[in-house]
Amino acid sequence: MQRHPVRLPSVFQVFAALGLFLLMAFSFTAQLDLPIQLALYIGWFVIIGLGIKLGHSYKELEQAATQGIANGLGAVLILLAVGALVGTWIAGGIVPTIIYYGLKAIHPSIFLAATMIICSLTALATGTSWGAAGTAGIAMMGIGQGLGVPAPVTAGAVLSGCYFGDKLSPLSDSVILASSMSGVEIVEHIKGMLPIALISYIITGILFTALGLHYAGNVDMAQVNDVILAMEQQFVITPLSFVPVAIVLVLLAMRLPSFPVISLGSVLGIVWAIVVQNMNPLTAMNTAWAPFSIESGVSFIDAILNRGGMESMLGSVAVIVFGLGFGGLLDKVGVLETIAKLFERKVESAGSLATSTIGTAFLGNVFGSAMYVSLILTPKICAKNYDRLGYQRKNLSRNAEFGGTLTSGMVPWSDNGIYMASILGVATLSYAPFMWLSFVCIIVTILTSYMGWFVDRCPPTAEASEPASEDSLDAVAQKA
Template sequence: MEKQTIVKLPSVMQVIIALGIFLALAFSFTSKLNLPIQLALYIGWFVIIALGIKLGHDYKSLEKAATKGIANGLGAVLILLAVGSLVGTWIAGGIVPTIIYYGLEAIHPSIFLLATMIICSLTALATGTSWGAAGTAGIAMMGIGQGLGIPAPMTAGAVLSGCYFGDKMSPLSDSVILASSMSNVEIMEHIKGMLPIALISYIITGILFTAVGFHYAGSVDMSQVDSVIAAMDKQFVISPLSFIPVIIVLVLLAFRLPSFPVISFGSLLGIVWAIMVQGMDPLKAINAAWAPFSISSGVEFIDAILNRGGMSSMLGSVAVIIFGLGFGGLLDKVGVLQTIARLFERRVNSAGSLAVSTIATAFLGNVFGSAMYVSLILTPKICAKNYDRLGYQRKNLSRNAEFGGTLTSGMVPWSDNGIYMASILGVATFSYAPFMWLSFVCIIVTIVTSYMGWFVDRCPPASAEQLAEDDEDELMTVKRLTS
């Protein structure tokens, strides 16, 4: 006779203890002990596994949940390695130096931050990927900003504000497709639901970056800019032809071709440009795809911005993402976020409280799930019942989940987006996070307008029978019987 065990949801106290231990590890390792975040995530696995076993799960099922979480996010790992290769070969091929060179000549310091946000948003809108936009236009704008004397964290904030806005408004974006499909909303309806608040937030953020840009315009030493331009011209063959690989990659991404092969092809073009345009030894050019590019120009700025790239520079980030994805899979299996969501449910009685609870749930999905996809999958599943119960259309759900999940993903140092953006832009997550102004403005505008009843779409509330069916479905998923 088979022995049956009831698998329970964790209590609030159990969740607080488990997640408290993880947060204490994460913050102490990164801020106090100078230990890698990878170790905190590694230890965190066993904290959640211990909780899962106490709740009735068996170890094999928990291990399977962790490996499933990793498998679901391996596409991000492949893209991360491809972008590392792209950065290395594009620096070796003179592509990134050329963009920085012409940018320093053309962009006035007073409008630099605004221009950065606009250029990155257009790149992300056309390609449908914030990662691709940050890995191409973002890197170039970081170099230009450093040449103009703009603080790197502030430039990174403008880059990410543009990248995430364009990504959210693009029907090509994976996160847009995921958030809408998980909420049972058509993609264009989802984008239309986000558009009014996103545009208001974009305008406000643009004004903020313009005002700050004028502040820095007077302090820029143009003689230093001229010396950087001269040194760049001495180290590399600067030619408008170097824009060709950029255009090719952006066009291929805009045609919705898969990111991994397109970015890898861009890396190949970088190798060709390094050999044919820069006259580099073929073996050194190929090696730039793996090892960081090395240059000693005598100009500190140039060496700092260009000694980077290669797949090997991304291996630490790969480890974080793998551990983070597994951690998110364990949290989903054990039911931690479901318990948190039930706390919010008791206080949800209006459009405003719906927005707050959904955004908070999505943010916690990033913090404890360590990946944006975890947040965008779990948040609609957890919060949908409240929208149906109160009579609000699902496109409000998809919008709030998108804003809470995507716009905050780059703020968490151990999330996939936080690790990627910090690695690719060369700025620590906690340093650039305060300057992600579009994210903060957008979330504030969403909450305020929701409480005011603006940009909120109603529908007939779900019947008690429909809600009972939803509860039964949820019970079946969280109280599974195992032999």
């Protein structure tokens, strides 16, 4: 049978297809109480239908979807490993111990700023925002609830710190991906981000400090003392519980692969549950799969500690699998490329270049449902504009990182949005308004670009070269 020539979708076709997907995504979650997995599943067939109309064969589209899933399976493995880690670390008294000492040591007035700093240092040392949120982040959520700070606010401070540390760490997969896909050395990429990132970090720290002072006056210390007493009654609290945390963080900082290191952490959690908490070995081992269960009589403790296990992550796994496949289909059909061409017509300055790149990266998260989709497609789509206008590629990698990494946790159906909501126990749209570092960093980037600050020039070229090799995907896969 004769094939029609393959062509890019029109602007109308793109907005019709994506508009239908967004309508389903929001109506399913906000109005109909249906899972987002169904919206992504149906979205596959919307894009497949568009792809066939544009001349692609079904087999090609199916392969694009499965390839998109394959490229992101490392994230699925880490998600399951973190689920096991959370369950066993709660059972082993590791998370309760961190919360216990945190409630005793951290004053409410500096809690939010301290949360951002602790999570940023954890992510910087380990190179993973997921690992930082799954360890330090969970503990800070517990401390915040004990101090009476609203969970979405604490989650915003956690994620501000996690994403700051992640995007400045040479160990980070997002750093490796954004720099390599843009054709920039990792060190140059980090140096290009550093000035704006530090300015934004200081501004965000001041904002969280001011907000922390507001909540400090509302803390009921009697409730805090009740929580501390209940922790002592339910768990064996000992400084030895910090040993598994130190081991996992050191191994991640040594650039060992995340999946086996986090899995080792869950094994240590089982050992601590048996040896320190005197738990039945079979019950302790089961917490790696099923959520930990406790009835302490204190609602706060039950809410924060009845969680974890790989089983609790299965819904998130389904979202990520469908999302990755959806992103693979969008890439194959050329949806984001069509959107980028709309931006290209108005890009004539460093400011408009930064704005369009950040916008493209954000759309990569919204419609690609995964940070890696955003960081791969954005440099490929936008590189020629940087070459044409005479701006160094490290401007491209920086803007792609800011638009892709910093917004990835704001999209409810993206891999980061699903993961962070699951691990922190707060809905994505509830914590997103408090991801202040992301908003501040993007605003500072756009403003300074329009003013010509922190922008590096180079001789313009008539033809844009390919920004990067697909080998960068192998580097990320090896890290995961």
